[in-house]
Amino acid sequence: MSTTLNLTLQVWRQDGPDAAGRFETYQANNIPDDASFLEMLDVVNEDLIENGKVPIEFPHDCREGICGTCGVMINGRAHGQEKGTATCQLHMRKFNDGDTIAIEPWRAAAFPVVRDLVVDRSPMDAIIQAGGYITAPTGTGGDANDTPIPKEAADSAMDAAACIGCGACVAACPNSAAQLFTSAKVWHLNSLPQGQPERYKRAEAMVETMEQFFGSCTNHGECSEACPKEISLDFIAYMNRDYIKSKRFNRKLAGQG
Amino acid sequence: MLPDSKIPEGPLADKWDNHKFDIKLVNPANKRKFKVIVVGTGLAGSSAAATLAELGYEVDAFTFHDSPRRAHSIAAQGGINAAKNYRNDGDSVFRLFYDTIKGGDYRGREANTYRLAQVSVDIIDQMAAQGVPFAREYGGLLANRSFGGAQVSRTFYARGQTGQQLLLGAYQQMMAQVDAGKVTLHTRQEMLDLVTKDGEACGIVTRDLTTGEIKSHSAHAVVLATGGYGNVFYLSTNAMTCNVTAAWRAHRKGAYFANPCYTQIHPTCIPAADEFQSKLTLMSESLRNDGRIWVPRSPDEQRRARDIPEAERYYFLEEKYPAFGNLVPRDVASRNAKTVVDQGQGVGPLKNGVYLDFAAAIERDGLDKVWERYSNLFEMYERITGEDPRETPMRIYPATHYTMGGLWVDYNLMTSVPGLYACGEANFSDHGANRLGASALMQGLADGYFVLPYTIGDSLAGKLGTDPVSTDDEVFQAAEADVRGRIQKFLSIGGTKSPDYFHRELGKLVWNYIGMERDQNGLEKAISEIRALRDEFWKDLRVLGNTDTINSSLEKAGRVADFFELGELMARDALDREESCGGHFRSESQTEEGEALRDDDNFQHVSAWEWHDMDTPQTKHAEELIFEEVTPSQRSYK
Numbered sequence: 001m002s003t004t005l006n007l008t009l010q011v012w013r014q015d016g017p018d019a020a021g022r023f024e025t026y027q028a029n030n031i032p033d034d035a036s037f038l039e040m041l042d043v044v045n046e047d048l049i050e051n052g053k054v055p056i057e058f059p060h061d062c063r064e065g066i067c068g069t070c071g072v073m074i075n076g077r078a079h080g081q082e083k084g085t086a087t088c089q090l091h092m093r094k095f096n097d098g099d100t101i102a103i104e105p106w107r108a109a110a111f112p113v114v115r116d117l118v119v120d121r122s123p124m125d126a127i128i129q130a131g132g133y134i135t136a137p138t139g140t141g142g143d144a145n146d147t148p149i150p151k152e153a154a155d156s157a158m159d160a161a162a163c164i165g166c167g168a169c170v171a172a173c174p175n176s177a178a179q180l181f182t183s184a185k186v187w188h189l190n191s192l193p194q195g196q197p198e199r200y201k202r203a204e205a206m207v208e209t210m211e212q213f214f215g216s217c218t219n220h221g222e223c224s225e226a227c228p229k230e231i232s233l234d235f236i237a238y239m240n241r242d243y244i245k246s247k248r249f250n251r252k253l254a255g256q257g
Numbered sequence: 258m259l260p261d262s263k264i265p266e267g268p269l270a271d272k273w274d275n276h277k278f279d280i281k282l283v284n285p286a287n288k289r290k291f292k293v294i295v296v297g298t299g300l301a302g303s304s305a306a307a308t309l310a311e312l313g314y315e316v317d318a319f320t321f322h323d324s325p326r327r328a329h330s331i332a333a334q335g336g337i338n339a340a341k342n343y344r345n346d347g348d349s350v351f352r353l354f355y356d357t358i359k360g361g362d363y364r365g366r367e368a369n370t371y372r373l374a375q376v377s378v379d380i381i382d383q384m385a386a387q388g389v390p391f392a393r394e395y396g397g398l399l400a401n402r403s404f405g406g407a408q409v410s411r412t413f414y415a416r417g418q419t420g421q422q423l424l425l426g427a428y429q430q431m432m433a434q435v436d437a438g439k440v441t442l443h444t445r446q447e448m449l450d451l452v453t454k455d456g457e458a459c460g461i462v463t464r465d466l467t468t469g470e471i472k473s474h475s476a477h478a479v480v481l482a483t484g485g486y487g488n489v490f491y492l493s494t495n496a497m498t499c500n501v502t503a504a505w506r507a508h509r510k511g512a513y514f515a516n517p518c519y520t521q522i523h524p525t526c527i528p529a530a531d532e533f534q535s536k537l538t539l540m541s542e543s544l545r546n547d548g549r550i551w552v553p554r555s556p557d558e559q560r561r562a563r564d565i566p567e568a569e570r571y572y573f574l575e576e577k578y579p580a581f582g583n584l585v586p587r588d589v590a591s592r593n594a595k596t597v598v599d600q601g602q603g604v605g606p607l608k609n610g611v612y613l614d615f616a617a618a619i620e621r622d623g624l625d626k627v628w629e630r631y632s633n634l635f636e637m638y639e640r641i642t643g644e645d646p647r648e649t650p651m652r653i654y655p656a657t658h659y660t661m662g663g664l665w666v667d668y669n670l671m672t673s674v675p676g677l678y679a680c681g682e683a684n685f686s687d688h689g690a691n692r693l694g695a696s697a698l699m700q701g702l703a704d705g706y707f708v709l710p711y712t713i714g715d716s717l718a719g720k721l722g723t724d725p726v727s728t729d730d731e732v733f734q735a736a737e738a739d740v741r742g743r744i745q746k747f748l749s750i751g752g753t754k755s756p757d758y759f760h761r762e763l764g765k766l767v768w769n770y771i772g773m774e775r776d777q778n779g780l781e782k783a784i785s786e787i788r789a790l791r792d793e794f795w796k797d798l799r800v801l802g803n804t805d806t807i808n809s810s811l812e813k814a815g816r817v818a819d820f821f822e823l824g825e826l827m828a829r830d831a832l833d834r835e836e837s838c839g840g841h842f843r844s845e846s847q848t849e850e851g852e853a854l855r856d857d858d859n860f861q862h863v864s865a866w867e868w869h870d871m872d873t874p875q876t877k878h879a880e881e882l883i884f885e886e887v888t889p890s891q892r893s894y895k
């Protein structure tokens with residue numbers, strides 16, 4: 001049988017993008033330890049509504065760690081202390097009765113607060129839009145098995161493609177850099193045969209778009225620590241390599257292999 | 258009157274080709290003169306928006322999510338079917354078609370289903386070209402698995418994240434068109450009404466979820482790719498924001514709603530841990546390949562699972578269905594689990610689950626093998642429940658997972674409102690009364706990539722030279738006024754209960770009376786109880802906060818209001834269909850062995866419901882299903 005917890009929450013409340021924010025203190029009582037972190041917030045919200053107070057806005061949707069919508073700073077750590085775990089997958093059994101928990105939105109200049117714990121992450125879409133795709137209009141693909149891909153390469157592409165676009169890497173980074181997110185997509189596509197024709201153009205466009213919004217990477221590694229999918233720092237090195245090459249490489253010669 | 262379903266003449270295998278030849282085309286130079294609105298950017302919507310834009314149309318794509326990549330399609334785990342026959346195990350377009358029609362218990366259209374099987378092969382080619390990292394063999398070729406009891410290995414997958422990888426592929430393809438200026442993307446915009454003029458779709462009204470701005474958008478055609486309505490059950494495997502509003506608003510503007518009672522209950526979900534849980538987690542059905550399902554014979558059993566001797570365990574599926582055992586179809590597995598739980602034999606603290614036990618598989622194949630196959634699922638289970646499936650059996654229970662019903666569409670995917678189309682889970686078209694595993698992803702992408710982009714030309718061609726209706730037109734003004742009025746209403750009721758409270762209570766009614774097993778008595782009760790609860794909702798709802806900012810209670814209130822009306826229609830549809838078929842089990846209609854008993858003489862049809870007004874129940878239009886290639890047979894898994 002599950003036991004229950006009584007907690008004190010310090011939650012960032014902010015009425016809108018231009019409003020001043022503040023911490024408010026709430027009690028979360030009788031929370032079953034089988035509940036997830038977001039279910040705990042549901043309970044707090046129901047309580048607030050019952051008492052005529054406007055509930056806390058927090059980002060969430062799938063609640064199974066795949067859509068990348070959720071994400072808050074929990075006691076100063078993006079997605080909380082559990083490794084490889086998105087906020088929605090964090091369970092209350094990882095906390096102790098009597099704990100005080102501080103809950104804040106992602107903090108980054110590129111992610112302005114929309115309200116309370118919800119931020120605007122649209123610059124991540126801008127990076128994808130700049131080149132995070134393979135140009136293959138519908139109907140142009142040949143038979144899928146005409147292009148064999150060594151299993152190791154496909155697996156490595158998949159490791160990178162597993163990124164859920166949550167932005168925790170940016171939130172965890174002292175410089176608010178988006179290298180981990182960007183490199184995950186660059187490596188996913190640049191490592192595959194299908195991605196070769198646009199390889200350097202892609203690296204260049206994505207990196208330069210990223211730099212318009214986000215800070216610079218100084219190799220702290222906090223991003224990978226916070227990442228719910230444990231995306232590897234190696235991808236950043238691969239991306240940098242392709243970016244540098246994109247500046248030197250004469251793309252007219254690319255067909256020569 | 259039900260519009261013509263436009264099923265082409267000729268032999269089944271030629272219908273789609275003939276149709277593509279017969280329908281009107283829009284010439285390449287003229288395509289840019291047409292504006293198309295696509296609502297929804299999941300698999301169906303993203304693929305449609307990308308392809309329409311590549312063809313040259315001007316596309317406006319809408320999603321209430323903050324990014325298209327968040328659509329619920331992202332959560333699909335298991336895989337996507339395609340009749341590639343890469344395994345050389347006897348698969349073919351005809352076999353995939355046949356399995357799908359049979360799996361749907363002969364309540365789907367032959368022509369649509371055949372076309373789905375035909376284009377399935379192109380989907381895999383397209384997604385591989387997009388860089389989707391499908392699982393591969395050591396030789397570098399694509400891997401497959403058998404899924405959901407299929408007799409052939411035709412399912413393609415990307416680890417346990419197939420939906421994620423496919424959606425990212427379609428999303429990226431669409432973002433390339435955003436970059437090219439052919440798709441205008443509108444995120445965090447919720448469609449709250451469909452606008453029609455002279456009976457034709459001409460646009461939509463949206464609310465900006467961050468600023469509250471209400472805005473009209475007009476186009477030559479509107480495509481709804483807004484997903485399924487499983488969240489009417491409150492507890493489901495759908496993401497929290499999945500809802501029926503877009504489809505329901507269209508229904509109220511004239512689009513017929515087909516087969517709303519066909520919903521799919523998935524057998525392998527993690528049981529709820531407590532009363533206020535709001536979402537259930539699905540685990541891939543592949544677990545049933547190696548897990549054995551059982552409950553203690555005694556309802557009073559107190560021992561840990563491991564300590565219960567074999568003889569005191571009830572392997573109910575293996576005993577009742579020796580041929581298929583734990584791999585019976587989803588509906589059969591789900592219903593039997595519910596029966597044993599209802600009999601008090603359930604396991605877990607709330608006695609609301611059955612065991613799925615890997616001990617035998619571990620003994621047979623070794624822990625390493627089993628771990629290799631299921632590690633991500635085992636970890637997910639442990640994360641949620643705190644229990645290790647290697648030590649103690651998993652606990653599973655059925656939950657709502659997919660909705661086969663949806664907006665009625667013809668062969669062109671056009672609804673009964675001219676100019677309004679529906680794709681993906683939002684339409685009713687391809688799965689009959691039950692859907693095969695790994696076929697929803699296939700259908701969403703088939704519709705969006707390979708069907709709609711061609712068929713939409715048929716109605717657009719006639720509109721060449723016309724401008725979209727102006728958003729200053731009175732039809733838009735009236736729709737905006739309605740939307741504003743509704744929002745004000747929610748904020749002004751000033752009652753005592755949250756939208757979630759009403760959603761939870763509605764969900765209980767839907768689950769208990771319109772869930773896995775229905776009967777006349779329960780369905781009649783459902784109608785009257787849903788109505789009573791709905792009245793209470795409109796009197797006692799409490800929505801706090803303002804409309805000029807994110808306000809998820811306000812969003813939720815609108816969605817729950819529409820779920821009430823849908824729930825009632827589901828009950829009416831289930832009541833009307835006095836037979837059992839696929840996922841719809843009427844207790845009055847079963848074989849002596851307790852299996853679903855179809856009534857082909859009276860119910861071999863699609864039920865398409867027409868909206869009138871709040872005080873007049875919908876009327877039903879029946880579309881007869883004609884089987885030319887296959888002969889409906891009674892399912893038997895004994």
Ligand SMILES: Cc1cc2nc3c(=O)[nH]c(=O)nc-3n(C[C@H](O)[C@H](O)[C@H](O)COP(=O)(O)OP(=O)(O)OC[C@H]3O[C@@H](n4cnc5c(N)ncnc54)[C@H](O)[C@@H]3O)c2cc1C
Pocket residue numbers: 296297298299300301302319320321322325328329330331332333334335336337338419420446447448449482483484485494495496499500502503539658659680681682683694695696697698699701
């Ligand atoms: C947990 C889970 C696992 C699954 N696994 C599989 C599997 O392995 N294989 C398989 O084939 N199928 C699977 N399915 C089913 C499959 O994932 C879905 O049926 C399919 O992805 C639906 O795609 P869609 O594009 O139709 O809708 P969705 O992906 O649900 O997209 C709906 C879109 O519409 C938008 N939208 C909705 N309403 C509005 C509105 N009013 N205004 C603006 N935008 C709106 C949303 O923002 C979203 O972009 C699974 C489903 C679940 C729940």
Ligand code: SF4
Pocket residue numbers: 162163164165166167168169170180181184223226227228229230231
């Ligand atoms: S790299 Fe990791 S932390 Fe960053 S967006 Fe992707 S999943 Fe989130």
Ligand code: FES
Pocket residue numbers: 059060061062063064065066067068069070071086087088089164
């Ligand atoms: S809510 Fe989807 S990842 Fe957490």
